[in-house]
Amino acid sequence: MDPILSFIVILIGFYGLATSKNIIKSVFMVTIIESGVILLFLNLGNFNGGSIPIYNEALIDIVDPLPQALMITTIVIGSTVTAMALMLSIKIFHYYGSIEWVEILSKEGHK
Amino acid sequence: MIFIPVYLIMVPILAAIIIYLFKPAKMKYVGFAGQLIITILAILYYNHFSGDFEATTFVFGGWNERIGISLSNDPISMSFIFLTLFTWWMIMIYLFEKGKMNHTFIFFFLFLEGVFFGLLQTNDLFNMFVFLELTTLLVTVLIAFKKAGDSFRAALYYILLNTAGVLVFLIGVILIYNVFGTININVITELMPLYSDEIIIKFAYVLMMSAIAVKSALFPVFTWLPKAHGVAQSAISALLSGLIVKGGLYLFIRINEMYSGANYNHETFFFAVGALTAIVGVMFALSQKDMKQVLAYHTISQIGIMMMGLSSSESQVFYGGLLHIFNHALFKSLLFLGAGIIIKVYRTKKLTEIRGVMRTMPWVSVFMIIGMLSITGAPLFNGFISKSIIKYGIQDSGIKYWILFFVNVGTATSFIKMSQIFFGPKSLSYPMSKNTQNFALMAFGFMCVLLGNLYIPINQGFFGIDLSYIHIFEFAKFFDYFLTLSLGFIFYKFVISKDYRPVPDIRNFKMSFETANILFLGLLVAMSVYFVWM
Numbered sequence: 001m002d003p004i005l006s007f008i009v010i011l012i013g014f015y016g017l018a019t020s021k022n023i024i025k026s027v028f029m030v031t032i033i034e035s036g037v038i039l040l041f042l043n044l045g046n047f048n049g050g051s052i053p054i055y056n057e058a059l060i061d062i063v064d065p066l067p068q069a070l071m072i073t074t075i076v077i078g079s080t081v082t083a084m085a086l087m088l089s090i091k092i093f094h095y096y097g098s099i100e101w102v103e104i105l106s107k108e109g110h111k
Numbered sequence: 112m113i114f115i116p117v118y119l120i121m122v123p124i125l126a127a128i129i130i131y132l133f134k135p136a137k138m139k140y141v142g143f144a145g146q147l148i149i150t151i152l153a154i155l156y157y158n159h160f161s162g163d164f165e166a167t168t169f170v171f172g173g174w175n176e177r178i179g180i181s182l183s184n185d186p187i188s189m190s191f192i193f194l195t196l197f198t199w200w201m202i203m204i205y206l207f208e209k210g211k212m213n214h215t216f217i218f219f220f221l222f223l224e225g226v227f228f229g230l231l232q233t234n235d236l237f238n239m240f241v242f243l244e245l246t247t248l249l250v251t252v253l254i255a256f257k258k259a260g261d262s263f264r265a266a267l268y269y270i271l272l273n274t275a276g277v278l279v280f281l282i283g284v285i286l287i288y289n290v291f292g293t294i295n296i297n298v299i300t301e302l303m304p305l306y307s308d309e310i311i312i313k314f315a316y317v318l319m320m321s322a323i324a325v326k327s328a329l330f331p332v333f334t335w336l337p338k339a340h341g342v343a344q345s346a347i348s349a350l351l352s353g354l355i356v357k358g359g360l361y362l363f364i365r366i367n368e369m370y371s372g373a374n375y376n377h378e379t380f381f382f383a384v385g386a387l388t389a390i391v392g393v394m395f396a397l398s399q400k401d402m403k404q405v406l407a408y409h410t411i412s413q414i415g416i417m418m419m420g421l422s423s424s425e426s427q428v429f430y431g432g433l434l435h436i437f438n439h440a441l442f443k444s445l446l447f448l449g450a451g452i453i454i455k456v457y458r459t460k461k462l463t464e465i466r467g468v469m470r471t472m473p474w475v476s477v478f479m480i481i482g483m484l485s486i487t488g489a490p491l492f493n494g495f496i497s498k499s500i501i502k503y504g505i506q507d508s509g510i511k512y513w514i515l516f517f518v519n520v521g522t523a524t525s526f527i528k529m530s531q532i533f534f535g536p537k538s539l540s541y542p543m544s545k546n547t548q549n550f551a552l553m554a555f556g557f558m559c560v561l562l563g564n565l566y567i568p569i570n571q572g573f574f575g576i577d578l579s580y581i582h583i584f585e586f587a588k589f590f591d592y593f594l595t596l597s598l599g600f601i602f603y604k605f606v607i608s609k610d611y612r613p614v615p616d617i618r619n620f621k622m623s624f625e626t627a628n629i630l631f632l633g634l635l636v637a638m639s640v641y642f643v644w645m
Contacts, residue, residue: 010282017275018628026271026624033278041285066178066288070237074281077244081274084251088267095260101624104264 003043009036023092023099027085034078041067041074113169115156116182119192119228122149127221134214142203142221150196157189164189168234168297177293183234186574187433191231191361194440197558198354199224202346205448205551216256223249223355230358236284236294239362240277243326247273250355254343265338272335272627276325279635283318286311300369307373310643316375317638319366324634327359329418330387331630333411334622337395340407345451348403352410353444357436360417364433380641381422386514389415393521397528397607398617401460402450405525406443409486412518413439419515420501430576431500438493438562442485445555449479452548453532462528466535476533478552483526485559487596488519490588493562499581499588516595523599528607 013033020026045067053065089099096104126145130138160167168183170176184192203220226249230242247270255266288294290306306312323329328336336356340348367377392412399405417439420432452475457465469476485492488499498519505511562569563583570578582588607614622630 014275014628014632017271018625018632021625023267030271030274030278033275037278037281037285040282041288044285044289067285073237073241077241077248080248081244081270084248085267085270085274088251088255088263088270091255091263092260092267095263105621105623107260 003040006036006040006043009033009039012036021101023089023101023104024086026101027082027089030085031078031082034074038071038074038078041071112156112159113167115152116167116169116184116228116232118152119149119232120225122152123221123225123228127218127225130221131214131218138214138217139203139207142217145221146196146200146203150200153189153192153196156184157193160184176295177298179295180238181234181295181297182232183297184232187361187364188231190437190573191357192228194437195224195227195231195354197554198350198440198444201444201551201554202350202448204547204554205349206346207547208545219249219252219256223253223350227355227358231361234296236287236296236299239365240281240284243280243322243358243362244274244277246355246358247277250339250351253347253351254339256347257342257344259342262342265335265342268624268627269335269339271624272332272631273325275628275631276322276332279318280322283315283322286315286318290315296365296369300372303370303372307370307375312373313375313643314639316366316370316373317635317642320363320377321631321635321638323359323363323366324384325359325631327356327363327418328388328411328414329634330384330391330415331634332627333388333392334627336411337404337407340410341401341404345403345447345454348407349444349447349451352407352447353440356410356414357440360414360421360436363418363421375642377642378422378424380638382419382511385415385418385420385422386511387415388412388418389518390514390521391415393518393525394617395620396525397521398614399525400462400618402454402462402465402529402532403447403460405462405529406446406450409522409525410439410443412522413443413486416498416501416515416518419505419511420497423504425504428501428504430574431497431504434500434570435494435497438485438497438559441555441558441562442482442492442494445478445482445552445559446486448548448552448555449475449482452552453479462532465532467533467537469533470535470537474549475552478549478556480530480533481556481559483530485563487523487526487592487599489592490583491560491563493559493566495583495588495592496563496566496578496581500578503581519595520598520602523595524602524607527596527599527603 010033013029013036016029016032017026020029045064047063049061050063051061053062053068092104093099096107098104122145126141130141135141164185168181170179170181172179223246226242226245230239230246233239233242251266251270254269255262284294287299290309290311291299291302293299325332340352343351389412392408392415396405396408396412399408417432417435420428420435423429452472453465453468454460456472459465481492485494488494502512502515505515567578570576
């Protein structure tokens with residue numbers, strides 16, 4: 001798969017972030033950007049016909065293990081961010097009764 | 112001795128976990144004990160390595176440097192570590208009797224300290240990303256901790272914008288790994304001259320710098336900062352404005368160090384960004400009527416001044432920017448903590464409604480005035496030193512000098528506006544501030560005065576830089592300051608206090624989340640055009 005495709009996924013995420021008026025959509029756009037980043041890194045460390053990076057006698061034709069190790073960390077962090085952002089969205093809905101950016105940002109001094 | 116960086120990260124996190132899991136009755140003292148241990152360790156570490164910082168690089172598990180995780184320190188990171196320790200000590204003392212310290216709060220508060228130490232000491236790019244993202248998460252929790260509607264809103268705005276920025280940083284790291292085959296900063300620094308002309312490396316620089324611009328609230332993408340710092344608890348605002356936002360500027364220094372082998376001509380671009388940040392921050396600060404919003408917008412404008420210094424390739428001006436980071440951390444924490452006490456007592460944030468603080472709380476007022484004198488750059492206080500260094504370096508260039516002058520006048524104006532709270536009759540009669548709070552304010556105020564007077568030996572000892580060309584006791588300096596103040600006073604009296612037409616418009620200006628993201632993409636495109644095409 002071409003790295004350009006992962007860049008397209010990332011750009012879709014940014015386009016969504018720049019246009020969506022809904023909190024939940026914004027949260028998932030960040031998730032989409034993250035998926036694009038993970039795809040990009042896994043792609044760059046991979047090649048056709050490579051085997052899994054587990055130590056064997058031959059030790060040939062294995063893919064680069066580092067991107068996989070790093071991307072697991074990224075996935076964990078990303079899920080935390082998503083959970084956190086969704087929790088905040090629920091709280092915002094309870095306080096403002098809306099999940100539209102325009103509406104929640106225009107209400108001032110609301111406790 | 113070489114393991115101490117690991118302890119600096121682990122001890123606060125362990126203390127946090129102990130407090131959260133076992134909920135000891137004397138939980139505050141567990142936090143203080145951890146703090147004491149890392150302070151002693153940091154001093155020992157500095158004494159041991161102060162002559163030779165090359166030896167501090169520590170690779171976990173004895174791996175090859177190119178693939179292992181490593182930590183390393185230099186004079187800049189050590190000074191940041193001592194600043195972090197000092198700030199955390201003082202804010203813990205400030206919160207000591209406040210009654211708001213429950214287990215959950217202390218858990219996140221101490222965890223953030225460990226993570227921030229990690230950010231300062233890390234020597235590989237991926238861990239830099241991890242610590243950046245962890246800082247973002249923990250700061251989000253601390254902003255939302257007040258459990259009010261506007262703090263949830265600010266926290267969500269903060270986490271989404273900053274996560275998007277940090278993911279862009281990760282793309283930059285990936286591109287660098289693809290070219291160099293390693294993410295170790297030392298190795299990349301050595302290899303940089305070989306690859307610096309490749310487009311992919313230039314693009315990685317652009318991506319990482321735009322992420323740093325979001326984290327440190329530079330010009331088009333600063334909108335999260337006043338929201339977040341304006342609604343958090345005052346102690347948390349002090350921590351965020353004083354220290355955490357400087358994490359971005361620290362990364363700016365580190366990444367530029369990493370790219371020192373490349374010649375991208377970043378000075379012009381980042382000076383322009385810094386100048387715009389400073390001017391826009393001051394303009395917004397002048398229009399605000401909410402005390403914490405004024406302070407938050409002044410953080411933005413002071414970050415602009417730091418950027419004007421840090422972007423320079425002359426070591427003198429760069430050093431002025433670096434010193435301004437430390438000075439700003441001291442006086443901005445002082446101002447936020449003092450503002451917290453005042454807001455708590457008067458139960459309002461409106462500058463127009465608070466009067467008579469001088470008679471009600473004399474000590475708090477004295478320390479607040481020290482903070483205000485420092486931020487406006489009065490001689491004998493620390494803000495003067497760093498601003499003079501920057502001014503000294505750019506005095507040949509007319510426009511740069513006038514930008515700095517304009518920002519200083521704006522700062523003076525808005526602090527003259529804020530100083531109106533001290534005048535007026537005594538309005539409340541019961542005792543207000545606790546002794547521990549006064550102690551924290553006093554310590555920050557003392558450091559402001561100390562760094563403003565004994566700057567020559569301190570900087571000579573820590574960074575080995577000679578500042579003896581800055582003289583305090585010169586008539587011209589005092590005259591300059593009074594000129595700035597009186598211009599600010601005239602501007603306040605005849606424009607700001609009358610609330611003429613553009614002022615309320617600026618105050619009511621709101622930027623939606625989509626616009627902030629469009630501006631972020633715009634910054635990315637502008638930087639790509641500047642660094643990759645030109």
